[in-house]
Amino acid sequence: MKIGILGFGSVGQKLAKLFADAGHEVSIGLRNNADAQNNSAYRFGSFAEVAANVDALALAIPYKASLDALNNLASALEDKIIIDNTNPLNDDWSPLLLGQENSAGETIQAALPKSHVVKAFNTIFADVMQKEAHSRNGQNITAFIAGNNDEAKNTVMELAQAVGFSPLDTGDISSSRYLEAMAHLNIRIAVPLGGGTNAAFLYHQA
Structure with missing residues (x-):
């Protein structure tokens, strides 16, 4: 699969590897x-160039910047998968509710109804976005x-499993509300409370 990363x-960098x-x-x-820093491991281009030539596009820039960028890429991203890794955060990592x-x-999804x-x-x-972790x-x-x-969700679940994670289907896109709240909790434990970022959620089914 051809995957672009913004x-x-x-x-x-971790997702790309x-x-x-x-x-x-x-x-x-x-x-x-x-x-690009002379990195020859991947192809580099503008947002528009990458969006036009991939099957799936992963967002690895802040949420606000993602919205701005995607507004200019809607036609190039029709029928393509958008892997949304973003969380609504302020610049200081506090929640943007x-x-x-x-x-x-x-x-x-509302901004890209055809994606x-x-x-x-x-x-x-x-x-912890590395195999050894x-x-x-x-x-x-x-x-x-x-x-x-x-179909798109299953493709991303297969991708997640292939790179070493245990994927869990949480339903339609409205579940983003809960997943983003989980991310805010993770950040709160890691940063203000000093828990560190070498931590992650495990969903254990008994």
Whole structure:
């Protein structure tokens, strides 16, 4: 599968390596091509160039920036999968609350009605987005997945499993409200309370 990633920060770099190691062709969308830093492992291009030439597009830039970028890419992303890794946060990582009747995932889906938005990986810190950190006491970290289109959701679940996570279907895109709240809790424990970012959720079915 051809997978594009918008952004090449810590999350973008980790996702790119996971996807490439699983055999996928990875392209990185950048605002400034100088950010490629002579990295030959992936293809680099503008947001528009990458969006036009992939089967799925993962968001590894902040939520507000994602909305701005996607508004200009809607036609190129028709019928494509959007892997929404975003959380509605302020610049200081504090929650940007959207209310109990909305979420970043739903807002992105509404902005791209002809695309298939799948919430995924938003509860997982970059520090544990690597194969050697995926297992906790023999159980893989859970990747919670939500989306309206079952085929797109199944594709992302298969991708999550291929890169070492344990995928869990949480229903349609409205479940983003709960997944984003989980991410806010994770951040609260990790940063203000000092728990650190080498931690993740495990959903254990007895």
